[in-house]
Amino acid sequence: MSKSADPAFLTQLRARMKALDESFHCLYRAYYGRREVEGKVPDFDTLRSAAEEFIRANYDYQKARYGRIVLRLSVSKLIR
16 A cells, blocks of 8 residues: 555545446446437447546556556456
């Protein structure tokens, strides 16, 4: 754990990351199942932006927790 990592701040970052992960997976299932989410079927750009947002949140958490990015994620692997 990083020396400056505040447990409350880490909890907040982790909660944001988990919420974005759930949102991404909901859009993922809707995109490939052609189901509506919030009144419309998500397109590829929406899915891609959700994946990018999740990756940014994940990187913020890793930087706060470990002081660096330990595990690299990519949009293409998340969307597969």
